[in-house]
Amino acid sequence: MKDNQVRQQARPKRNNYYANDNKKSYNKNNYQARGRRPMPRRKPSSVKIIPLGGLGQIGMNITAFECNNQILIVDCGLAFPDEDMLGIDLVIPDITYLKDNASKIRGLVITHGHEDHIGAIPYFEKELNVPIYATKLTMALIENKLKEHGILNNVERHVVTHGDKVKLGIFNVEFIKTNHSIADAAALAITTPAGVIVHTGDFKIDHTPLFGEAIDLARFAELGSKGVLALMADSTNVERQGYTPSEKNVGKRLDNLFAEHLKGRMIIATFASNVDRVQHIINSAHKYGRKVAVEGRSMVNIIATASELGYIKIPKNTLIETDQIKNYPDDQIVLITTGSQGETMAALSRMANSTHRKVSIVPSDTIIFSSSPIPGNEKNISKIMNELALKGAQIVFEDTHVSGHACREELRLIYALTKPKYAIPVHGEYRHLMRHRELAIEMGIPKENSFPRTTELIQGIDYLMRKALELNRPLVINLSFGNNYGSHEPYN
Numbered sequence: 086m087k088d089n090q091v092r093q094q095a096r097p098k099r100n101n102y103y104a105n106d107n108k109k110s111y112n113k114n115n116y117q118a119r120g121r122r123p124m125p126r127r128k129p130s131s132v133k134i135i136p137l138g139g140l141g142q143i144g145m146n147i148t149a150f151e152c153n154n155q156i157l158i159v160d161c162g163l164a165f166p167d168e169d170m171l172g173i174d175l176v177i178p179d180i181t182y183l184k185d186n187a188s189k190i191r192g193l194v195i196t197h198g199h200e201d202h203i204g205a206i207p208y209f210e211k212e213l214n215v216p217i218y219a220t221k222l223t224m225a226l227i228e229n230k231l232k233e234h235g236i237l238n239n240v241e242r243h244v245v246t247h248g249d250k251v252k253l254g255i256f257n258v259e260f261i262k263t264n265h266s267i268a269d270a271a272a273l274a275i276t277t278p279a280g281v282i283v284h285t286g287d288f289k290i291d292h293t294p295l296f297g298e299a300i301d302l303a304r305f306a307e308l309g310s311k312g313v314l315a316l317m318a319d320s321t322n323v324e325r326q327g328y329t330p331s332e333k334n335v336g337k338r339l340d341n342l343f344a345e346h347l348k349g350r351m352i353i354a355t356f357a358s359n360v361d362r363v364q365h366i367i368n369s370a371h372k373y374g375r376k377v378a379v380e381g382r383s384m385v386n387i388i389a390t391a392s393e394l395g396y397i398k399i400p401k402n403t404l405i406e407t408d409q410i411k412n413y414p415d416d417q418i419v420l421i422t423t424g425s426q427g428e429t430m431a432a433l434s435r436m437a438n439s440t441h442r443k444v445s446i447v448p449s450d451t452i453i454f455s456s457s458p459i460p461g462n463e464k465n466i467s468k469i470m471n472e473l474a475l476k477g478a479q480i481v482f483e484d485t486h487v488s489g490h491a492c493r494e495e496l497r498l499i500y501a502l503t504k505p506k507y508a509i510p511v512h513g514e515y516r517h518l519m520r521h522r523e524l525a526i527e528m529g530i531p532k533e534n535s536f537p538r539t540t541e542l543i544q545g546i547d548y549l550m551r552k553a554l555e556l557n558r559p560l561v562i563n564l565s566f567g568n569n570y571g572s573h574e575p576y577n
Contacts, residue, residue, distance in 0.1 A: 130278040134315075134509065138162070138178035141515050143321065143459065144201045147178045148284075148511070152277050155254040156189040158215065159273060159284060160196055163204035167461070177205040180212065187213055191254035195219035196286030197270035198226040199358055207234040216241040218251055220260065220269040222360070225390045247271060247301070262301040264291035266332075266489025267358045268396050272305075280314025283503055287319050287512060289329040289488065290495045295336065295361040296396060302502060309503040316505035320513030320521040321490035328494050330487045335455070336365040338484050342453060343369045346479075349449035350415045351375070354425035354433045355456050357383040359489075360391045362455060363421060364398070370419040371400045378407045380444065381423030381432040388421075407443045415449060425456035427465025437472040448477030455485045493524060500528040507534045 132152040139146030144164030150157045166173040183190065193215045196202055203223070207230050209215070217240060219227060224244050231237040245251060247262040257276040264270065265287050273284040283305070292299050322329065343351070355362050370377045377399075379385050391397040410418055424433025433452075435441040446452075452473055458466050470480055491499070500508070508530045510521035525535045553560035 132277045132279040132282070134282075134317075135182065136511070137180065137182065138164070139201070140511060141518065143512065143514060145176060145178050145205070146202050146512065147180075147205070148317075149183060150256065150275060150277065150282070151186075151189070152279065153255050154189055155191050155256065156183070156186060157191055157253055157256045157258070157275065158183070158193045159275075160202040161193060161206045161209045162199070162201040164201065175204070177208050180209060184212055190215050191256060192216045192218055192251070194251070194253075194258050194273060195223050195227065196273065196284070197265055198223040198267055199287065202287070203227050203230065207231055207236065210236060210240050214239065216243060218243045218245055218253075218258070220245055220247070220271055222267070222269040222391065222394060222396055225394055226358075226387065229386055229390060261304050262298060263288040264294050264300045264489075265289065266356065266361070268296045268360050268391075274308055280506075281308060281312065282315045282317065283308060283313050283505065284317045284511075285319050285491075285499065287321070287490060289491045290498065291329075291331050293331045293333050295332050295364060302498070305499060305502040313503045313505040315507040315509050316500065316503050317509045317511045318496060318499060318521070319490055320510045320517040322488055322492045323496060323510070323513065323517050323521045323524060325492040326494070327492050329490065329492050332361050332365075332487060335362065335485065335487050336368070339365050339453075339455070340369045340372070342451075342481060342485075343373045343375075346451045347373070348416050349451055350418045350420065350447075351451050351453065352420045352422060352433070352436075353453045353455055354422050355486075356425060357381065357387045357423055359456075360387070360396050363388060363391075366419065366421055366455075367397070367399055367403065371403050375417050375419045376405045376409075376413055377403050377419050377421060378405050378410055379421050380407050384421060384423045384432075410444070415447075420444065424469070425454055425466075426459055426462045427467075427469045429465075434469055437469050437476075446473060446476040446478050450478040452478050452480050453485055454480070454482040457486050457488060496521070496524055497528060500525065500530075505530070
């Protein structure tokens with residue numbers, strides 16, 4: 086990120102630089118004759134920010150930071166295929182550039198444990214074997230994936246806590262407490278020779294989180310007072326005014342639904358990684374005397390991991406196996422399941438189309454969708470809801486979810502605290518990035534320092550890549566941002 090603000094220093098003109106000043110007299114020859122070398126030109130400090138995924142899309146987040154021939158990588162996620170990508174199960178980032186520069190890589194740091202930030206790590210590590218740094222729950226979820234791929238013991242792993250600072254070559258990375266829809270999320274303060282870059286990760290400002298402490302706004306302010314070169318902030322909810330509601334609001338809503346539906350089974354579909362949401366469901370189930378069964382591979386794995394680490398507390402004799410549902414009356418059962426996004430092979434989808442081996446939908450069931458549609462999934466979710474409704478089940482989805490992403494006023498606050506010289510919107514589709522740019526300009530970021538600009542740049546790169554493929558010609562692109570101290574100095 087280039088810092089164009091050159092320090093203005095009063096100094097004599099170049100042709101008088103060695104002139105008499107009534108105190109000492111030097112000429113260039115005398116200066117060198119005394120055994121001293123002319124002052125060397127200071128090399129400009131710069132850092133390349135290389136988005137390999139997650140910019141202009143939601144999913145597949147991975148960004149490389151390169152400075153002085155060293156590389157730091159932030160996140161390594163996957164994306165789910167579009168409808169026209171037949172036969173494709175997962176989409177992972179192209180890491181060719183990283184493989185070509187493997188010797189420069191100093192580490193992989195992770196902001197939080199969602200699939201779009203950690204899902205591609207096993208594929209990445211098989212190619213590059215890079216040390217990983219993450220908070221406790223995030224690392225546990227990563228380890229589950231590494232274990233599935235049989236490479237757990239091959240990968241160097243470091244568990245950090247909020248407030249920790251890790252030195253990775255010339256990069257110093259600080260993990261800052263934030264709130265999100267999964268516990269242990271962190272923002273990053275990346276100190277480089279060019280300046281400090283703050284990466285928010287996925288975040289919101291929740292003053293009453295269910296688990297752990299609220300976001301560390303004081304640390305953002307401290308960084309801002311010292312000077313932040315660039316802010317890379319979450320753009321997902323930039324189109325929404327106001328603030329994202331607290332997770333506790335959902336807890337109250339779910340508890341009311343339990344009180345209203347005392348008869349029949351309750352089947353609740355949510356994101357497997359939303360540990361706080363799962364805790365709310367378990368708390369209400371226990372309160373109303375219901376047993377809890379868990380269905381869906383990812384849901385089972387995450388709940389087991391979170392429970393072992395103390396992020397979920399399950400009252401004794403509350404959790405049962407899905408096979409045991411038949412041993413209890415329907416009004417004593419809560420089923421927590423995957424499939425809130427209408428995924429074809431998820432547990433709820435199989436229940437809807439009558440292919441699930443253990444659970445059949447009946448008219449007395451109440452099915453709660455405790456999630457919001459990921460863009461592109463709306464049609465699939467609608468299809469699942471219709472199939473469930475045809476079976477007579479009651480469907481509830483109003484006010485059963487709050488986002489884990491910051492709305493406009495929360496973003497404004499982060500800008501006000503950090504006071505960045507440059508704004509780099511990330512984690513969003515093109516329209517999100519453009520709206521984020523508008524917000525950054527409103528907050529005082531000069532137009533020329535508000536990237537997209539970044540998105541415009543990426544569009545240009547995309548055009549060049551397509552043209553190179555069309556012409557079957559090689560393409561070299563070098564994007565470098567940094568300060569220009571030294572480049573205008575009057576030294577030989």
